[in-house]
Amino acid sequence: MLREAASDPAVLSIKITIYRLARQAKLVEYLCAAAENGKDVTVMIELRARFDEQNNIDWSQRLEEAGCRILYGFDSYKVHSKICLITRRERNGIAYITQVGTGNYNEKTARQYTDLSYITSNREIGMDASAFFKDLAIGNLEGTYHRLLVAPNSMKTRITALIDREIAKGPKGYIFLKLNAITDLDLIQKLREASQAGVQVEMIVRGICCILPQVEGETENIRVTSIVGRYLEHARIYCFGKDAEELMFISSADFMTRNMDHRVEVGCPIDSPQVRQKIHRIIELQRMDNTKARRMRSDGTYRRVTTGKLPIGAQDALMEDVKESR
Numbered sequence: 001m002l003r004e005a006a007s008d009p010a011v012l013s014i015k016i017t018i019y020r021l022a023r024q025a026k027l028v029e030y031l032c033a034a035a036e037n038g039k040d041v042t043v044m045i046e047l048r049a050r051f052d053e054q055n056n057i058d059w060s061q062r063l064e065e066a067g068c069r070i071l072y073g074f075d076s077y078k079v080h081s082k083i084c085l086i087t088r089r090e091r092n093g094i095a096y097i098t099q100v101g102t103g104n105y106n107e108k109t110a111r112q113y114t115d116l117s118y119i120t121s122n123r124e125i126g127m128d129a130s131a132f133f134k135d136l137a138i139g140n141l142e143g144t145y146h147r148l149l150v151a152p153n154s155m156k157t158r159i160t161a162l163i164d165r166e167i168a169k170g171p172k173g174y175i176f177l178k179l180n181a182i183t184d185l186d187l188i189q190k191l192r193e194a195s196q197a198g199v200q201v202e203m204i205v206r207g208i209c210c211i212l213p214q215v216e217g218e219t220e221n222i223r224v225t226s227i228v229g230r231y232l233e234h235a236r237i238y239c240f241g242k243d244a245e246e247l248m249f250i251s252s253a254d255f256m257t258r259n260m261d262h263r264v265e266v267g268c269p270i271d272s273p274q275v276r277q278k279i280h281r282i283i284e285l286q287r288m289d290n291t292k293a294r295r296m297r298s299d300g301t302y303r304r305v306t307t308g309k310l311p312i313g314a315q316d317a318l319m320e321d322v323k324e325s326r
Helices: 002-007 026-036 053-065 123-137 155-167 185-196 257-262 273-288 314-325
Strands: 011-018 040-045 069-071 083-090 093-101 117-120 149-151 174-179 200-205 222-227 236-240 247-251 263-269 293-296 302-304
Touching: 002 011, 002 026, 002 083, 011 026, 011 123, 026 040, 026 053, 040 053, 040 123, 053 069, 083 123, 093 123, 093 263, 123 263, 149 155, 149 257, 155 174, 155 185, 155 236, 155 257, 174 273, 185 200, 185 222, 222 273, 236 273, 247 273, 257 263, 273 314
Parallel strands: 011 040, 040 069, 174 200, 200 222
Antiparallel strands: 011 083, 083 093, 093 117, 149 263, 174 236, 222 293, 236 247, 247 263, 293 302
């Protein structure tokens, strides 16, 4: 996408947030080429990305030399979002192409992590992304956005409202969360409240999970599964409701206080039925996993999932899906 945008005469600008770059980064080559071709290129690069500080410093110098505008983030907040906005001039006016992901723009981790990336021409999302980058440029973390979930200002508030939406449905409510970790007390308490209201809460949490499921009268309607396989499970998916009422998001943020209150994060709604279907395929395979999945019990211990007659590994099944689609 960026390689094509760098030489596309209709492209006016490219804006991107970068958290973690590899030692070899073709992304930087394309951004530099775009700037050298006269595009307005703005790069918000986080210099405090753990383990990759020097890479980011070195690449920021290369980008600046090519004519990119470099923004270096905030004193008290890490910019952890993964968002890119391409602005084009078309016959009918200005158009936006927005990419929002769960993983870093990093060739090394892209081979080792499972992540999701969503590219959309939705104008409302594009306008939100444009406003987001304008706010970053002036150091404003209090911006208002209509479609995107943005931390630290409003992501937690909007997620809480979405949980409340399911609580109002009682036993008909449903929440699905795929996360790396959950530690934020406010969100834990809200999910507990949802369980007590009869909402079915299904969570796939690879790492740290500070909510105990299946506790009678407290979290008996919460189920927590962890999947650790060949690739590091890194995608974040939030689903609220089912079928026609479902609201689905992918996000850069875990349910951790550091993500919600101390980092710049972006979550994006998934409107495309085709994309939602693909994400549901991932969710369904992870529900069926009985080789790498472990189910958390009410005492905090994990037990291997043994359901099903045939062994199913979600990651293996997804790789087969890719082979069949080629």
